[in-house]
Amino acid sequence: MTAHTPPTAPFRDPRLPFAERVDDLLGRLTLDEKIAFLHQYAPAVERLGIAAFRTGQEALHGVAWMGPATVFPQAVGLGATWNPDLVRRVGDAVSREARAMRAKDDRVGLNVWAPTVNLLRHPLWGRNEEGYSEDPNLTSAIATAYTHGLRGDHPVYWRTAPVLKHWLAHNNETDRSTTSSSVRPRVLHEYDLRAFRDTVEAGAVAGVMPAYNLVNGRPNHVSPYLRQHLRTWTGQDLLVCSDAGAPSNLVDSEHYFDTHEEATAASLVAGVDSFTDHGTDSSRITARLRGALERGLLTEADLDTAVRRQLSVRFRLGEFDPQDDPHGATAAFDTPEHRALARKAAEQAIVLLKNDGLLPLAAGARVAVVGLLADECKLDWYSGTLLHRSTPLEGLYERFGAERVEFAEGVDRVRLRTASGAFLRVPPAGDAADEVRGAEGALDPALLAGRTDLPPLTTDASGTELALVDWGEGVLTLRAPDGRYLSVADDGYVRAAADQPGGWVVQETFRLEPHGDGHLLRHLGTGRHVCVSADGVKVADEDPEVFGLVVAERGEEAVARAAAAADVVVVVAGNDPHLNGRETEDRTTLRLPGHQERLLRAARAANPATVLALVSAYPYAVDPADLPAVLWTAHGGQAAGTALARVLAGDVSPAGRLPQTWYASDADLPDLLDYDVIGSRQTYLYFEGTPLFPFGHGLSYAAFAYDGLTARAGDGSVRVSFSVTNTGEVTADEVAQVYARAPGSTVPRPRRELLGHRRVTLAPGATAALDFDVPLSAFAFWDVARGRWRVEPGAHELLVGASSEDVRLRTTVTLTGEPALPRAVVTDGLAAADFDEQHGIEIVDRTKVSGDAVTPADADGAELLYRACDFGRGVSGVTMEVAGAGTAELSLDGGPVLAVLSTAAPTAGPYDYVPLVAAVAAAGVHDVRLRLRGPLRLAHVGFSG
Known part of the structure; x- marks a missing residue:
């Protein structure tokens, strides 16, 4: 059949619009087939010639897991x-x-779950590596670019179908399936929704994935925001895919519903179209859907809505038009272009944080490269398997020559002595390991980890010297001399059986626990202690071995020797993405692990010409005062080492910029679960302290001059123009940044807020004229009094420069805007969550379906402030809609309490609201202050004449 031959069924006819074809196919499916389509693994429908389909293919920074x-x-x-x-x-x-x-x-999917657009609000979030920035503007710019690349540029057929993660306000791994993010309306609209909205409206997004957490007391998988916001932003049928296991969490961990039938029905009605639960086993989800239909919780029309969205994506991917597939001939894998792009991306990601002239390195310098990551190319949970590898050591060998580069990893070399006086011994891997060596001789971790055919550890009189690394918080790895990490397989035996720590549950980490004159060795993956038995070393619940730690060499000793013999030292420090900060685990501190701090001090003491190169998934609080040069890069993929060496050598001038604030200490951070970026002054937008390095910061080997800033307000936008000139001696990139602030605002506004940026390459002496058309909406804030966006009239300051704090040019533009109006409380009352300021408040769900209420976060009570409330000619009474039990006190303008309203008894449930009424006399415009005590939910306050 050709594309011009009419097919037997309309859904096979490429001449028809997708909507008609989807409706035709939907009408041919039976009820059971529709139900089956709603699980992640949708089966084939052989009678219609329809193949099986799977939602979900991880592709965060490359195709993962395949x-x-x-x-x-x-x-x-x-x-x-x-x-x-x-x-x-x-x-x-x-x-x-x-x-x-x-x-x-065909296991590789085309419905890709990427990118992650959660904002990097808090640097201790374990999944910091997965997001782009703490700023909504930068995040949406990068996410939009990535989704356009994933989508492809064909006008009809998509190369892949991107799904944004994770909707919404998700920045903690600790108890992530039960914690609720309390998000006030201004933060919701100005911060958390914004990155999603701008990316969706750009037109290359196929769907979103809700996050595990709750927002304002309601699980994201039954969020009304999916309907109220997401589905209003685009004309396309966005597909909502649940996160893995989240549908079951609604009952099992969150206890939000009593039955799985209720939970599944509520998710589907709220907007979830594909259920990712119980792996490939769809039987439980399909049974729940059938049960919900039988109980009248769902209709077949509800199923049709979800199946239609899924089919829409499949048609856009060209599944039903293989003869017209525009992407088959363009598919490419590991091409020279991709390898070059990986290197370029790694180079452009490097941020020069400090440089007192030590960089670039002098030609012919003798370099010592030291540190736990100096000869590592680390992967993370969402990486593919490396085809090529480049570590900092390999990159420096390649660039400077092996004869000019010295290496010291800096691990502690130890032996573990048993109570009997014997030592742990690692048997040779022998032929078992040779079977799984790749083309370059590297052990394949996917094949080695968890193996039971390798010999377990034993003991003998001399033992094996192990490399011990403390990654912080007492988390250790132990490595045999041939590079194999000690690991524990399902049978409980300890083997040298992993090329790297990894896996969903890491089996390569241990902790030494003081015990008498020695230590117990706890395996963190199982929680059991290591014991020595006649058939080998294993983990068990009984008879733990007490080990003596015999240190052959401290890591800092080797580092000091290498540093002293070199002209310059490069200390490569940072994290392993599988340890102490990753999915399921937040960090507890910004500090560099103690082991690495010791190595850095040893290098600096032995050689003042020390460069600190941080390779990490998140910021650290390091003191750069006595370091002449500091760089940072995220784990840079397959070309990381080559890229770092080229920047150190000056082949490339660094131009990366920090996508989030680097704080000086843990004391600068709010609580991880405090999502009120405005009230707690979080991120560069509101932080009033002195950062270690500010948002947007990054140095260069060149210098740049800014000139000629002008700003002109027109119809719907502000035109911002200026020029940037390279006044240095090398060709380099500059990242010009445009910020705004509203100095006369009547509400708390950001100290400065990114409006736009541009990365430009300039030869020495060259000038670039830059123009930005900034929409007026970029100057707006969410006015809680009106429940919509508003631009304030008056002066708005524009700041242009090289970072959020390195401002080179300023000007002011006057906008007409809309003046502030008092709240019309006589007619509208006060929605409890629409406060201007709060202390001690948590926002919770008004009902399980929609709406917000507020409640004190703890027993000390809470306060709410609503500014400029207009009581007109006067009111005589107040009515508060409440549930639970407690007391509310009302006062005006900071004056005495005018009314006290208390529940006579607790209401039947948290959603059983009752009115509390009291007399109160007020006229004119006043600030309203409410004080809440007890487990009281307040939904609304009304006033009557």
């Missing part, structure tokens, strides 16, 4: 490039590889 693929820098590194054009090319390469891999393996 074997060898090009590995690009982590997402936070792509954010650090501040280069949407580059990131679009990365997305394009990833989508081409997905298509090429699928051609050989």
Whole structure:
């Protein structure tokens, strides 16, 4: 059949609009087939010639989990490039590889779950590596670029179908499936929704994935925001895919519903279209859907709505028009272009934080490269398998020559002595390991980890010297001399059986626990202690071995020797993305692990010419005072080492910029679960302290001059123009940044807020004229008194420069805007969550379906302030809609309490609201202050004449 031959069924006819074809196919499906389509693994419908379909293919910075693929820098590194054009090319390469891999393996999906657009509000979030920035503007610019690359540029058929993660206000791993993010309306609209909205409206997004957490007391998987906001932003049928296991969490951990039938029905009605639960086993989800239908909780029309959205994505991917597939011939895998792009992305992600003239390194310098990451190319949970590898050591060997580079890893070399006087011994891997060595001789961690055919550890009189690394908080790894990490398989035996720590539950980490004159060795993956038995070393609940720690060499001793013999030292420090900060685990501190601090001090003491190169998934609080040079890069993928060496050597001038604030200490951070960025002054937008390094910061080997700033307000936008000149001696990139602030605002506004940026390449002496058309909406804030966006009239200051704090030019533009109006409380009352200020308040769900209420977060009570409330000619009474039990006190303008309203008894349930009425006399405009005590939910306050 050709494209011009009328098919037997309309859904097979490429001449018809997709909507008609979807409706035709939907009408041919039976009820059971529709139900089956709603699980992540939708089965084939052989009678219609329809193939099986799976939602979900991880592709955060390359195709993940499907074997060898090009590995690009982590997402936070792509954010650090501040280069949407580059990131679009990365997305394009990833989508081409997905298509090429699928051609050989139909397990590779085209519905890709990427990118992550959660804002990097808090640097201790374990998944910091997955986001782009703490700023909504930068995040949406990078995410939009990546989704356009993933989508491809064909006007009809998409190369892959991107799904944004994770909707909404998700920045903690600790208790992530039960914690609720309390998000006031201004933060919701100005911060958390904004990155999603701008990316969705750009037109290259196929759907979103709700997050595990709750927002304002309601699980994201039954959020009314899916309907109220997401589905109003675009004309396309966005597909909402649940996160793995989240549908069951609604009952099992969150206890939000009593039965799985209720939970599944509520999710589907709220907008979830594909259920990711119980792996490939769809039987439980389909049974719940059938049960919900039988109980009248769902109708077949509800199923049709969800199936239609899924089919819409499948048609856009060209599944039903293979003869017209525009992407088959363009699919590419591990091409020279992709390898070059991976290197370019790694280079552009490097941020020069400090440089007192030590960099670039002098030609012919003798370099010592030291540290736990000096010869590592770390992957993370969402990486593919490396086809190529480049560590900092390898990059420096390549660039400077092995004869000029010294290496010291800096690990502690130890032996573990048993109570009997014997030592732990690692048997040779022998033929078992040779079977799984790749083409370059590297052990394949996917094949080694968890193996039971390798010999377990034993003991003998001399033992094996192990490399011990403390990654912080007492989390240790132990490594045999041949590079194999000690690991525990399902049978409980300890083996040297992993190339790297990894896996969903890491089995390569231990902790030494003081016990008498020695230590117990606890295996963190199982929680059990290591014991020695006649058949080998294993973990068990009884008879733990007490080990003596015999240190052959401290890591800092080797580092000091190498540093003293070199002209310059490069200390490579940072994190392993599988340890102490990752999915399921937040960090507890900004500090560099103690082991690495010791290595840095040893290098600096032995050689003042010390460069600190941080390779990490998140910021650290390091004191740069006595360091002449500091760089940071996220884990940079397959070309990380080459990129770092080229920047150190000056082959490339660094131009990465920090995508989030680097704080000086833990004391600068709010509580991880405090999502009120306005009230607690979080991120560069509101932080009033002195950061270690500010948002947007990054140095260069060149210098740049800014000149000629003008700003002109027109119809719907402000035209901002200025020029940037390279006044240095080398060709380099500059990232010009435009910020705004509203100095005369009547409400708390950001100290400064990014409006736009541009990365430009300039030769020495060259000048670039830059123009930005900033929409007037960028100057607006969410007016809680009106429940909509508003631009304030008056002066708005524009700031232009090289970072949020390195401002080179300023000017002012006057906008007409809308004046502030008092709240019309006589007619509208006060929605409790629409406060201007609060103390001790938590926002909760008014009902399970929609709406917000407020409640004290603790027993000390809480306060709410509503400014400029207009009582007109006067009111005589107040009515508060409440549930639970407690007391509310009302006062005006900070004066005495005018009314006290208390529940006579607790209401039947948290959603059983009753009116509390009291007399109160007020006229004119006043600030209303409410004080709440007890487990009281307040939904609304009304006033009567």
